[in-house]
Amino acid sequence: MNDTYRKLHDRLVIGLKLLPDKPEESPDSTLRALWHAATGDPRSAVAALHDELPELPANSPSLQTLEHFVDRRLAGEPLAHITGRQQFMGLEMLCGPQALIPRAETEQLARASIELLQQPGMRQRAVVIDVGTGCGNLAFAIAHHVPDAEVFGTDLSEDAIAFAKRNGVHLGLQTRVEFRTGDLLASFETPDFLGHVDLIVSNPPYIASAKLNQADMVVGAPPYIRTTRVEQMAAEIAHHEPRLAFDGGPFGVTILMRLIEDAPRFLRAGGWLAFEVGLGQGAALTKRLQRDHSFQEVRALVDGNGASRAILARRS
Ligand SMILES: C[S@@+](CC[C@H](N)C(=O)[O-])C[C@H]1O[C@@H](n2cnc3c(N)ncnc32)[C@H](O)[C@@H]1O
Numbered sequence: 596m597n598d599t600y601r602k603l604h605d606r607l608v609i610g611l612k613l614l615p616d617k618p619e620e621s622p623d624s625t626l627r628a629l630w631h632a633a634t635g636d637p638r639s640a641v642a643a644l645h646d647e648l649p650e651l652p653a654n655s656p657s658l659q660t661l662e663h664f665v666d667r668r669l670a671g672e673p674l675a676h677i678t679g680r681q682q683f684m685g686l687e688m689l690c691g692p693q694a695l696i697p698r699a700e701t702e703q704l705a706r707a708s709i710e711l712l713q714q715p716g717m718r719q720r721a722v723v724i725d726v727g728t729g730c731g732n733l734a735f736a737i738a739h740h741v742p743d744a745e746v747f748g749t750d751l752s753e754d755a756i757a758f759a760k761r762n763g764v765h766l767g768l769q770t771r772v773e774f775r776t777g778d779l780l781a782s783f784e785t786p787d788f789l790g791h792v793d794l795i796v797s798n799p800p801y802i803a804s805a806k807l808n809q810a811d812m813v814v815g816a817p818p819y820i821r822t823t824r825v826e827q828m829a830a831e832i833a834h835h836e837p838r839l840a841f842d843g844g845p846f847g848v849t850i851l852m853r854l855i856e857d858a859p860r861f862l863r864a865g866g867w868l869a870f871e872v873g874l875g876q877g878a879a880l881t882k883r884l885q886r887d888h889s890f891q892e893v894r895a896l897v898d899g900n901g902a903s904r905a906i907l908a909r910r911s
Contacts, residue, residue, distance in 0.1 A: 599651060599653070599658065599661075600626065600630075600648075603626055603661070603662070603665050604622055604623070604626050606665060606669065607622035607625055607626055607665065607668070607669070608622045610669045611625060611668065611669065612671070612829075612831070614829055614831060614832070616698050616699075616700065616832075617640075617674075617696075617698070617699070618699055619639075619640045619641050619644075619682070619699060620640050620674055621640075623644065624640035624641070624643060624644045625640060625668060625674055626665070627640075627643035627644060627646075627648060628640045628642075628643035628674060628678050628680070629661055629664040629665060629668065629674070629677065629678065630643070630648050630649075630651065630661055631643050631646065631648070631649070631678070632664060632677060632678040632679070632680075633651070633657045633658070633660040633661035633664055634649045634651065634657050635657075636649065637678045637679055637680050638678070638680050638687060639675070639678065639680040639681050639682035639687055639688075640674060640675075640678075640681075640682075641682040642680075642682055642687060664677050671830055671831045671834070671835075672831075672835060673696055673831055673832075673835050673836070675690040675696045676690065676691060676692060676696075676835060678690075679691060681696050681697050683697040683701070683702065683705070683732040683735075683736060684702055684705050684706075684732075684736035684739070684740070685739075686732075686735055686736060686739060686766055687766075688730055688731075688732055688735070688762055688765075688766070689730065689758070689761060689762045689765045690730060691730075691758060692835060692836070692837070693730075693752075693754040693755055693757070693758040693837070694729040694730040694750075694752070694754070694755040694758050694759070694837065694840070695729045695730070695836055695837065695840040695841075696836060697729070697730065697732035700871075700898065700904060701732070701733065701798050701871060702736075703871075703896055703898070703904060703905055704733065704796065704798060704869060704870070704871045704896070704904075704905045705732075705733055705736045705737070707869060707896055707905060707907060708723075708733070708737055708794060708796045708867075708869050709736070709737060709740045709741055711794060711867050711869065711907065712737065712741045712744055712793070712794060713741065716865070717793065718793055719743050720743050720744070720745055721741070721743070721744045721745070721793035721794060722744075722745050722747075722788070722791060722792050722793050722794075723737055723741075723744050723745065723746045723747065723792070723793060723794045723795075723796065724747045724748075724749060724780065724783060724788075724792055724794075724795050724796070724861070725737070725746070725747070725748040725749070725796050725797065726749055726779055726780060726795060726796070726797040726799065726854060727749075727750055727751075727797050727798060727799045727800065727840075727850070728748030728749060728750045728755065728756075728759055728774065729750060729755050729759070729798075729840060730755065730758055730759055730762050731748050731758075731759030731760075731762045731763065731772060731774065733748075733796055733797075733798060734746050734747070734748035734759070734772045734774075735762065735763070735766055735768050735771075735772060737794075737796070738768050738771035738772050739766075739768060739771075746771060746772045746773075747772065747773050747774070747775065747783070748772055748773070748774045748775075749774070749775045749776070749777050749779075749780070749782055749783070750774075750776065750777075751776070751777065751778050751779075751839065752776075752837065752839055752840075753776050754837075755837070755840075756774045756775070756776045759772075759774050760774055779850070779853060779854060779857055780795070780854075780857050780858070780861055783861060788861055789860055789861055790860070790861070790862070790863055791861075791863055792861045792862050792863065792866055793862075793863060793866045793867070794866060794867050794868075794869065795854075795858050795861060795862060795866075795867070795868050795869070796869045796870070797854055797869075797870040797871070798870070798871040799843065799850040799851055799854060799870060799871070800839065800840055800841050800842050800843045800850050801841075801843040801847045801848065801850070801851060801871070801872060801873040801876060802828065802841040802842060802843055802847050802873060803843060803844070803845060803846050803847035804842045804843070804844060804845060804847075828841065843873070847873055847876065848876060848879075848880065851870065851872065851876070851880060852883075854868070854870065855868070855880075855883065855884065855887070855908075858910075859887075859889035859890075859910060862910040863910065864910055864911065865909065865910060866909070866910045867907055867908065867909055867910070868890070868907070868908045868910070869905065869906070869907045869908075870905065870906060871904060871905045872903060872904060872905065872906060874902055874904075875902075876903075877895050877902065877903020877904070877906065878903065880906055881893055881895050881903065881906055884906065884908045888911060889910065889911055890908040890909060890910060890911060891909050891910070891911040892908070892909040893906065893907070893908045893909075894906070894907045894908075
């Protein structure tokens, strides 16, 4: 470890505020990712941890760039926005303020979706739609790991869709995923999709926007009211990532409920709806799906703490 590394590492150890939704970030992985970016060869925190650091001569422009990057990170700018990279399911994605930074927790949904597509009985050329695709991470992960799948991504945000297309070129997967702008499944209201989709996957916005206090636990308020609220999010997230990516309406489940209502028209019999949920939302949404005759099988995926973080529901 050289003096430059030691000095900048010490600054990060003292000043870096780490967030639980980016478990891959540490003073070490952060400095290594910024170091690579400063030399013009950016990579994610995950990749940087294992790759050898290039030389950074004293007084070089690259060293000044690195010091500036460390300042920006300590001022609260997300690491993935400075480096322009985030790893998801082994893919080095482009990352920017146009779309949500893919989170490690969403890999659980990606893995479950890939398993559904690989299980016996699934059509080889399965049709998949990723709703709220953001930078395209779920769509690209599925396209990469399930080479025969026909994958589509859609988002209400034109900026996100333009960015996802850039990501396709970056990943060499531009011919594998088709992107469309639209509200939920609106851009697929055609006979070739209605009743023909094998998997609808989504990591939708699910944070509650309501300015409620704990004292607002009014009679009849649903349990998912305790979900994180947009106003309570860390500044690093709230100030740098698009609000459209988080805001799930007053209780956080507005988009999820609309998706549950819309999806059956698009899914073929035996097709799957798979989506991520916020902490505290899983039990109520599982019950909602179990009561719905459009679905015949409902599975909740739990995280390491036993909390439901994704739900899979099979079309009747
Ligand atoms: C939590 S982000 C997920 C991004 C990405 N799929 C991921 O896993 O990181 C939710 C995404 O849903 C999009 N979105 C919000 N409302 C939408 C709507 N009504 N229809 C389609 N997309 C929507 C946002 O623009 C955002 O990209």
